[in-house]
Amino acid sequence: MTESELRAIVQTNIKRYRNYRKWTQAQLAEKVEISTNFLSDVENGKKWISLETMIKFASTFNVEPFELFKPAEAAEASVSVLFSRYNGEVVKAVSESLERIYDYYQVLTDEKPCPKAKGAKAPAAVSNVKTYRISKKTKRPRSVAENDSGK
Numbered sequence: 001m002t003e004s005e006l007r008a009i010v011q012t013n014i015k016r017y018r019n020y021r022k023w024t025q026a027q028l029a030e031k032v033e034i035s036t037n038f039l040s041d042v043e044n045g046k047k048w049i050s051l052e053t054m055i056k057f058a059s060t061f062n063v064e065p066f067e068l069f070k071p072a073e074a075a076e077a078s079v080s081v082l083f084s085r086y087n088g089e090v091v092k093a094v095s096e097s098l099e100r101i102y103d104y105y106q107v108l109t110d111e112k113p114c115p116k117a118k119g120a121k122a123p124a125a126v127s128n129v130k131t132y133r134i135s136k137k138t139k140r141p142r143s144v145a146e147n148d149s150g151k
Contacts (some may be wrong), residue, residue, distance in 0.1 A: 014039075
């Protein structure tokens with residue numbers, strides 16, 4: 001790989017990261033503490049950045065400096081591999097969380113018993129479902145013991 005090819009990769013990545021965040025050149029230039037004209041020249045291959053400025057770019061984009069040297073294909077491939085690796089786990093976790101939320105919603109609105117989810121704790125309002133139920137009239141917790149004693 002030649003120096004000009006490496007520079008082209010860094011310049012493309014700076015523009016790609018900026019566009020991904022939907023920042024204007026002026027916004028990025030302000031964050032990196034350079035002029036808008038200089039940023040434009042960098043993105044268009046007319047000027048090169050110092051190591052200090054490269055570190056500022058990486059920090060601003062919240063990436064490691066070496067990420068600026070990755071060709072776009074390699075960067076996109078690493079993101080897709082990472083996503084595919086965790087996609088199944090994320091979907092499963094979100095699905096389980098939504099099921100628990102729905103169960104708690106039913107407890108709060110339909111006076112159903114609190115579900116016994118693995119590792120999950122009931123919200124404070126339903127932490128002791130044997131003692132409290134939600135009143136259909138007031139939609140507030142009421143003590144079952146008070147209701148049974150005629151209060």
